[in-house]
Amino acid sequence: MQVRRTPPHLLAALLLLLVAAATSLARAHNITSLLAGHPDFSTFNHYLSATHLAAEINSRTTITVLAVSNAAMNDLLAEHPTTTTLKNILSLHVLLDYFGSKKLHQLTDGSALAATLFQSTGSAPGSSGFVNITDLKGGKVGFAPEEGGSSDAGAYFVKSLEELAYNISVIEISKVLPSAIAAAPAPEPSQVNVTDVMAAHGCKEFADALLNSSDALKTYEDNVVGGLTAFCPLDDPFKAFRLKFDNLSAADRASFLEFFATPVYMSMSMLRSNNGLMNTLATDGSRKFDFTVQNDGQDVTLKTKVNTAKITGTLLDEQPLVIYTLDKVLLPQELFKAAVSPAPAPAPTPEKAAESPKAAAKHKSPPAPPTSAASDAPADSPDGTVADQKSNANARICCGRFGFMALSLLLVVLAL
Numbered sequence: 304m305q306v307r308r309t310p311p312h313l314l315a316a317l318l319l320l321l322v323a324a325a326t327s328l329a330r331a332h333n334i335t336s337l338l339a340g341h342p343d344f345s346t347f348n349h350y351l352s353a354t355h356l357a358a359e360i361n362s363r364t365t366i367t368v369l370a371v372s373n374a375a376m377n378d379l380l381a382e383h384p385t386t387t388t389l390k391n392i393l394s395l396h397v398l399l400d401y402f403g404s405k406k407l408h409q410l411t412d413g414s415a416l417a418a419t420l421f422q423s424t425g426s427a428p429g430s431s432g433f434v435n436i437t438d439l440k441g442g443k444v445g446f447a448p449e450e451g452g453s454s455d456a457g458a459y460f461v462k463s464l465e466e467l468a469y470n471i472s473v474i475e476i477s478k479v480l481p482s483a484i485a486a487a488p489a490p491e492p493s494q495v496n497v498t499d500v501m502a503a504h505g506c507k508e509f510a511d512a513l514l515n516s517s518d519a520l521k522t523y524e525d526n527v528v529g530g531l532t533a534f535c536p537l538d539d540p541f542k543a544f545r546l547k548f549d550n551l552s553a554a555d556r557a558s559f560l561e562f563f564a565t566p567v568y569m570s571m572s573m574l575r576s577n578n579g580l581m582n583t584l585a586t587d588g589s590r591k592f593d594f595t596v597q598n599d600g601q602d603v604t605l606k607t608k609v610n611t612a613k614i615t616g617t618l619l620d621e622q623p624l625v626i627y628t629l630d631k632v633l634l635p636q637e638l639f640k641a642a643v644s645p646a647p648a649p650a651p652t653p654e655k656a657a658e659s660p661k662a663a664a665k666h667k668s669p670p671a672p673p674t675s676a677a678s679d680a681p682a683d684s685p686d687g688t689v690a691d692q693k694s695n696a697n698a699r700i701c702c703g704r705f706g707f708m709a710l711s712l713l714l715v716v717l718a719l
Contacts, residue, residue, distance in 0.1 A: 334360045334368060337465045337473055344464070344475075346376040347393075354390035355530070355568050355622045359420060360397060360471075362576040367398040367417070367472045369434075369446060370464060371479050379479050384486065390622050391485040394420035395448060396476075398434060403472045404463040413438045416449060421485055424620060431484045448482040457481045495619070497523055497533065500626055504618045506535035508542055512560060516553075519560035522584050530568040530623040534605065534614070536632045544632040555638055561585035562592045562635045568623040574603050574614075585635070592635050608641045609634040 335357050338348040347370050351357040360366055371379075384392065397420040415436045422432025433449040444460035461475040498520070501510035513520050523531065536544075551559060561584035569577070578596050585592035595606045603614045612631040619626045 332361065332467055332471045334471070334473070337471070338370065341370075341464055343372050344370050346373045346380075347371055350376070350389060350393060354386065354393055355570075356390065356393055356397065356420065358573055359394075359570060362572045363399070364470060365399070365401050366470075367400060367402045367474065369396040369398065369458075369476045369480070370473055371396070371476060375478050382486075385488065386623075387621050388486060388488060391421055391424075391426060391487075392479065392482065394424065395432070395434065395480055395482055395485045397421075399423065401469050401472055402436065402474070403466045403468065404460075404474065407436065407444045407460055407474075408438060408442070410436065410438045426621075427484060431482065434480065446476055446480060448480055448485070450482060450484060495527070495621070495624060497527065497531075497624075497626065500619050501533075501535045505537050505628060506541075506618070508538045508545065509535040509560075509563075512541075512548065512556070516557045516560055518557040522557075522561050523564060526564070526566045526584065527624055530566060531564055531625075532567060532569040533564040533624075533626045534612075534629050534633070535563060535618070535626060536612070536629045537615070540629075540631050551638065558585045558590070558592060559635065559638060562594075563633070568625060570620065570622075570625060571603070571614075571617065571627075575601075590637050592637055594633060594635075605629070605633050607634060608636045609639050 335348060335352060338344050338351075341348075351360070360368060379389075379392065398417040399419060399422075400417050402415075402417070417434050417436060419427075419432050419434055421427045424432075426432075430449045435447050435449050437445045437447075439445050445458070446460070447457040457480050458476040458478045461477055463472070463474050465471070465473040498510040498514055501507070501513075513523065523533070541548075548556065548559065564584045565581055566584055574596055575598055578598055580593050580595050583592050583594070597604050597606055605612050605614070610631065610633065612629040612633040614627045615630045616628045617625065618628060
């Protein structure tokens with residue numbers, strides 16, 4: 304019996320694919336699950352979720368979490384910080400770089416300056432959103448916010464809790480990092496006037512329309528505390544669209560305005576990592592009023608079957624409320640018809656004998672109807688095909704990640 308040997312290059316290819324699969328799985332971390340095995344940090348873990356920081360942490364591939372014990376969190380909570388203030392304080396404990404226990408004791412020149420999630424929000428003035436890490440004498444490692452240029456250690460490294468090399472490190476520090484800027488009183492989201500923020504930053508037309516629709520405005524206000532992501536078209540595109548908006552019924556105007564917000568907080572990094580269909584405040588049974596979030600490089604776009612709009616800026620990002628600007632008025636297919644694609648040109652036919660002027664006039668083709676306004680004409684009813692679009696989007700997300708890997712493994716096995 305002849306034994307068939309597997310060629311070395313095929314074995315090497317298989318090994319590389321298995322390593323790639325392991326690497327892909329390692330990158331999928333979940334901070335809530337990692338901390339669930341450490342009951343002494345249950346309070347810290349709970350407030351990472353309550354402030355929506357857990358989702359931010361999970362969306363990043365290189366990060367370090369400075370966790371504090373339940374006792375340290377109880378001292379912080381005794382000061383009764385608002386949700387926004389608590390989010391600022393905890394975001395200072397999330398470093399945008401990997402620092403495992405080994406790296407902490409091998410810092411170049413004995414120190415490092417790390418950016419934090421607090422810095423990335425834009426709420427931290429100057430360098431106050433950075434943390435200074437210092438390898439001290441006697442094996443201690445100190446952490447202190449870079450406020451006023453001070454490098455005095457405010458907290459110390461205690462132990463490593465979880466480490467996925469060069470991906471996520473969760474370490475315990477001795478106490479909450481002291482920061483007067485992060486701990487400064489901040490208003491609760493319910494105290495923020497959504498229309499005032501919009502009107503002051505280039506979305507006055509949309510804000511005025513929202514103020515004139517009591518039903519839509521109340522829906523926005525009722526959802527702020529639980530989480531709200533709003534997208535407001537800038538003034539110029541909304542002015543150009545205003546006549547069509549005014550021609551809608553009062554109920555349709557309310558649904559249209561509610562279509563521009565989702566009942567959940569979605570930071571920019573969360574939008575970039577969560578492509579697919581998204582429900583809105585207007586979603587109600589068969590009237591889906593949803594849109595698809597897509598990435599184009601660093602750009603994030605919102606797409607319906609009618610048109611596409613791009614996010615151009617962030618007016619406010621204070622969890623659980625975030626407001627973005629759009630370069631166009633996004634149109635829901637429930638209220639507006641999709642643009643009709645032009646029919647293909649007919650194939651050329653054999654030439655006929657020349658006709659008389661009268662005969663030619665009798666068979667003259669009528670001019671093509673104008674299509675420039677078709678994309679924003681009011682629709683008679685929705686076309687009911689969003690469910691298929693959702694199914695296809697989910698299939699692409701599900702299969703795209705591992706499709707190439709699975710196909711490659713199959714080819715290798717067949718070659719053995």
